[in-house]
Amino acid sequence: MPGGRRGGLRRDPKVQVISVQINGKKVELGEPTPLLVYLGRLGVDPRAVAVEHNGEIIQRSAFGDVLLRDGDRVEIVRMVGGGSSGAL
Numbered sequence: 001m002p003g004g005r006r007g008g009l010r011r012d013p014k015v016q017v018i019s020v021q022i023n024g025k026k027v028e029l030g031e032p033t034p035l036l037v038y039l040g041r042l043g044v045d046p047r048a049v050a051v052e053h054n055g056e057i058i059q060r061s062a063f064g065d066v067l068l069r070d071g072d073r074v075e076i077v078r079m080v081g082g083g084s085s086g087a088l
Contacts, residue, residue, distance in 0.1 A: 018031065020069075020074060032068060036063040036066075038068055044078070
């Protein structure tokens with residue numbers, strides 16, 4: 001094929017795919033994403049979770065300020081009645 005690529009799909013260079021680790025699992029996002037937006041996509045009430053981002057505990061008031069970027073590590077822990085907790 002002159003001037004073209006054989007097989008496969010061409011990737012739009014404007015589309016950025018990032019990879020983050022959420023609770024130990026690789027997750028791909030279409031672009032850098034605010035933590036608060038990501039929690040909303042999961043259907044998670046931000047008042048009911050604790051979040052660690054790259055080794056630092058994030059205050060709930062700062063969830064909207066944290067941008068998930070390529071290579072980030074996030075732990076999300078849901079608070080459960082009775083004082084116990086569970087990972088999402």
